[in-house]
Amino acid sequence: MEFRRFSSWLPSYGPELHLIPSGPNDDDWNWTRGFLEEISRKRSADRSGIYGLALHHYAWDLSRGIPQIGTTGNGDAIKFDPVDWYELLHQGNLMEGLIEGHWQVMGEFDKNHAIKLIVDEWGPSYKAGSEATPGDLLEQTPTLRDAIFAA
Numbered sequence: 055m056e057f058r059r060f061s062s063w064l065p066s067y068g069p070e071l072h073l074i075p076s077g078p079n080d081d082d083w084n085w086t087r088g089f090l091e092e093i094s095r096k097r098s099a100d101r102s103g104i105y106g107l108a109l110h111h112y113a114w115d116l117s118r119g120i121p122q123i124g125t126t127g128n129g130d131a132i133k134f135d136p137v138d139w140y141e142l143l144h145q146g147n148l149m150e151g152l153i154e155g156h157w158q159v160m161g162e163f164d165k166n167h168a169i170k171l172i173v174d175e176w177g178p179s180y181k182a183g184s185e186a187t188p189g190d191l192l193e194q195t196p197t198l199r200d201a202i203f204a205a
Contacts, residue, residue, distance in 0.1 A: 072105035074172055078156060079110045086156050090163035106170035107160065111152055113145030113203070114179040131184035131194045139199055142178055146203045149176065178203055 078085040086107070093104065116129030116138055129138050157171050178200060186193040 073103055074106045074108055074174070075104060077107040077109050081152055081155060083155060083159050086159045087162070090160060094163045104169050106172040107156075108172050108174040109152060109156055110175040111149060111173070112175070112177060112179045113142055116141045116145070128179055128181035131178075131180035132197065134199065142199060142203050145178070149173070
């Protein structure tokens with residue numbers, strides 16, 4: 055298998071390892087297109103050794119329709135109103151379009167879809183102050199709203 059040249063230095067512990075490059079963020083179609091152009095320029099997608107391409111999307115702009123700079127629009131994880139439910143669910147609903155869009159771009163270079171699309175980073179991102187452990191932004195307190203978002 056072509057992948058072995060990427061992992062020849064890794065010891066074997068059982069299951070075969072797969073190469074999954076960190077991919078685009080949100081709707082950055084040009085990133086996906088540029089990455090696959092470079093891969094296809096060097097070799098065909100099905101012989102690239104790449105198993106999948108990772109997609110990232112965080113729902114952070116929960117500013118009630120008022121665009122914010124950076125992450126200043128992050129909502130609160132625990133204190134929220136009904137309108138905040140709808141904003142978060144709207145952000146979650148964008149995932150389907152992101153998946154379909156990147157999958158379509160990938161198909162331009164990889165007709166057989168030998169390279170898979172993997173969503174490895176996604177979810178709501180809240181402002182500081184609602185962490186389960188103060189100061190640890192990666193440890194946000196989950197609520198029923200987050201469970202519905204994930205579903």
